[in-house]
Amino acid sequence: MVDLEFERRLERLFAEAPELPDAGAFAQRVERRLDTGWTARRWLIGAAGVVGGVIGASQLMLSNVFQRVETAGDSARLLSTSINHLSAGTDWMAAVSSAGVVVWVAGAMAVVMMGFVLTRVLGEI
Amino acid sequence: MPGLEHSRFASLHDVELCSLAATGERSAFGELVRRHGSAVRGVLRRMGAQGAEADDTAQDAFLTAFERIAEFRGEGTFAGWVKKIAARLYLRRLQRERRLGAMTAEVAEEEAPRRGDADAVIDLEEALQAIAPAERLCVTMCFGAGLSHSEAAEALNLPLGTVKSHVKRGLEKLRTRLAPDDGAALEGRRGNG
Numbered sequence: 001m002v003d004l005e006f007e008r009r010l011e012r013l014f015a016e017a018p019e020l021p022d023a024g025a026f027a028q029r030v031e032r033r034l035d036t037g038w039t040a041r042r043w044l045i046g047a048a049g050v051v052g053g054v055i056g057a058s059q060l061m062l063s064n065v066f067q068r069v070e071t072a073g074d075s076a077r078l079l080s081t082s083i084n085h086l087s088a089g090t091d092w093m094a095a096v097s098s099a100g101v102v103v104w105v106a107g108a109m110a111v112v113m114m115g116f117v118l119t120r121v122l123g124e125i
Numbered sequence: 126m127p128g129l130e131h132s133r134f135a136s137l138h139d140v141e142l143c144s145l146a147a148t149g150e151r152s153a154f155g156e157l158v159r160r161h162g163s164a165v166r167g168v169l170r171r172m173g174a175q176g177a178e179a180d181d182t183a184q185d186a187f188l189t190a191f192e193r194i195a196e197f198r199g200e201g202t203f204a205g206w207v208k209k210i211a212a213r214l215y216l217r218r219l220q221r222e223r224r225l226g227a228m229t230a231e232v233a234e235e236e237a238p239r240r241g242d243a244d245a246v247i248d249l250e251e252a253l254q255a256i257a258p259a260e261r262l263c264v265t266m267c268f269g270a271g272l273s274h275s276e277a278a279e280a281l282n283l284p285l286g287t288v289k290s291h292v293k294r295g296l297e298k299l300r301t302r303l304a305p306d307d308g309a310a311l312e313g314r315r316g317n318g
Contacts, residue, residue: 010299017164018163019163023163031155
């Protein structure tokens with residue numbers, strides 16, 4: 001019969017794995033594969049972001065969004081004029097009325113964001 | 126600077142390194158690979174994998190471990206966890222290459238055990254080489270990779286009773302080859318270089 005003592009001894013023998021001479025090289029190979037996978041994943045995410053951005057931008061262009069924003073701006077201006085008539089003391093709606101400015105600010109933020117993404121991607125290379 | 130990073134992580138415990146690796150710190154995981162790579166490769170070789178095959182499977186096991194590092198709760202040892210992953214990956218590889226069936230079916234009758242023969246009492250590697258592949262697989266999975274009998278049966282796609290028989294027979298043969306003074310003999314061997 002195989003006794004418990006022998007099983008323990010066997011477990012100990014299995015646990016005593018000898019250090020292989022190329023342990024360092026093996027670890028480097030694993031790290032290299034990890035880095036490659038990581039970089040590839042980031043590229044994939046970046047590419048997906050760019051493609052999504054392009055599709056989003058093209059959808060915006062195709063749906064005449066600027067014209068709609070302009071119309072909305074006109075409506076807002078009209079609304080603000082009406083409100084100003086109602087409450088001459090408050091001019092906070094004036095800021096909202098400048099919808100064109102909002103579009104420009106959003107555009108600038110998008111450009112900054114794109115620059116940030118590009119910087120990260122270049123950093124990864 | 127890999128050297129600096131290595132020394133930065135060298136003093137940390139495995140659990141701390143795992144926590145760092147879970148945040149995406151690949152260098153911390155590299156330190157874990159440096160610490161336990163040989164043990165994982167050793168288990169695969171003991172299961173019967175050849176040098177390059179064992180190394181490839183061990184690499185895949187570490188990459189899988191990195192992907193699933195958040196699942197490691199520190200209940201067992203990190204090395205034990207990766208060994209289990211590696212053993213399962215190796216079995217999957219054998220199945221894919223249609224080698225597993227032949228290995229588990231092959232129960233060659235061993236030559237009579239040479240109890241007391243000084244040449245027979247060598248080390249675990251040689252003792253494992255001398256037993257049937259199915260027995261070697263089962264014994265190594267249970268004692269080297271830390272799988273339970275039922276986990277091994279499931280991974281090998283064999284009935285639990287068959288796995289238990291393989292383990293029992295394998296242990297008896299190993300015992301005969303390693304006993305009676307395997308511990309002392311091994312110590313002596315290690316002491317002699």
